[in-house]
Each structure stands twice: as C-alpha cells, then as structure tokens.
Amino acid sequence: MSRARKPDPKLTALQESGTLNPHAQEVRDEAFIAGDFFDARDLVQVRYEMLRRVRTEGQTIAEVAARFGISRPTFYKVQADFDREGLAGLLPDKRGPRGAHKLTAEVLHFIEEARAAEGGLSTNELLDRIAAKFGLNVHRRTVERALRREPKKKRQ
Structure with a gap:
C-alpha cells in the first residue's frame, strides 16, 4: 500500500x-x-x-x-x-465582472419606481418583475446589493 x-x-x-x-x-x-x-x-x-x-x-x-x-x-x-x-x-488581477453588469441604469430605475409605487415589495417579487419586464435572470444578492447602494432618501 x-x-x-x-x-x-x-x-x-x-x-x-x-x-x-x-x-x-x-x-x-x-x-x-x-x-x-x-x-x-x-x-x-x-x-x-x-x-x-x-x-x-x-x-x-x-x-x-x-x-x-x-x-x-x-x-x-x-x-x-x-x-x-x-x-x-x-499580484494577479481579480477575475470576473467588476460590478453589477446586469443591473443597467434602466433596470435600477425600474426597481426604484416599483419600490416607490409599492413600498413593501420583497426581493423575490422584484426578481419576478425584472424577469418579466427585461427577461433577465438576476440573482437575489445582486438586487439586495443594489438596494443597499441606493442612496437613502432624506425625510422632509
């Protein structure tokens, strides 16, 4: 052996x-x-x-x-x-995409509008709507990261 x-x-x-x-x-x-x-x-x-x-x-x-x-x-x-x-x-460069390449400005604007119209949308509901409107299969975490990056609206 x-x-x-x-x-x-x-x-x-x-x-x-x-x-x-x-x-x-x-x-x-x-x-x-x-x-x-x-x-x-x-x-x-x-x-x-x-x-x-x-x-x-x-x-x-x-x-x-x-x-x-x-x-x-x-x-x-x-x-x-x-x-x-x-x-x-x-050091070698990091491989892979350097950002949210699927979430174009148009998709981000759509997410913003959907959340403004219906404030309580879940991430899964947003994913379904993105898939229906744009034909994109976006990962849940991609949308969650985009929502975190979105600047907070100031209360008036």
Whole structure:
C-alpha cells in the first residue's frame, strides 16, 4: 500500500491567496530549476525576478520572457503594473465582472419606481418583475446589493 502524501503547505497557501503560477512548468530559468529558494509556482516571485533580471542585470526582455515562459506583451504589462502599484502590482488581477453588469441604469430605475409605487415589495417579487419586464435572470444578492447602494432618501 502506498502512503498518502502530506499536503504541501506552500502550495495550499499559494492556491488560497490566488498567487499560484498556472504556468509554473514553463519557467525554464536556471535559478528556479536548480535552487531551493526560487519557486516557479510562486507567481509574485517569478514576476519580481523577471523584472529584476531586466532592470539590474541588464538582460533583454526577449530572453527573460522566453526563459520565464511568458510573452513580451505580458512582460510589459507586468512592468507597467509594477511601476504604477509597486509590489501590489505583481499580484494577479481579480477575475470576473467588476460590478453589477446586469443591473443597467434602466433596470435600477425600474426597481426604484416599483419600490416607490409599492413600498413593501420583497426581493423575490422584484426578481419576478425584472424577469418579466427585461427577461433577465438576476440573482437575489445582486438586487439586495443594489438596494443597499441606493442612496437613502432624506425625510422632509
């Protein structure tokens, strides 16, 4: 019987933080292959070392990009992100939509009017009305977040 391997704590940490290099196998730089300090799975470390090789060691972008398994445009994006944000720029961007993309201004206006006309509408009733009028399948939490963002009306 084979023993179950212990989980790698660094791998787990990289996965949880979103900094696991999805292309670690493409890093062919000698320091990452031979040594114990450099870890090709660590995306931030790989990006920093790429920039350092070009800036302090004077290596060309083309050769560094080839050794680190990325394209030159990707290198330029990493460099621009680092110049703009410092070390935080080396972190991967969050994936997915950046906001409530289904709730257009028209849908939000509809929600506002429906709530003004019938103050006690539940979220589920709003969802049904949005689906009927706009043909949109919106998640309940999306509507709840939009309602929280809506500025409170001042009492007169």
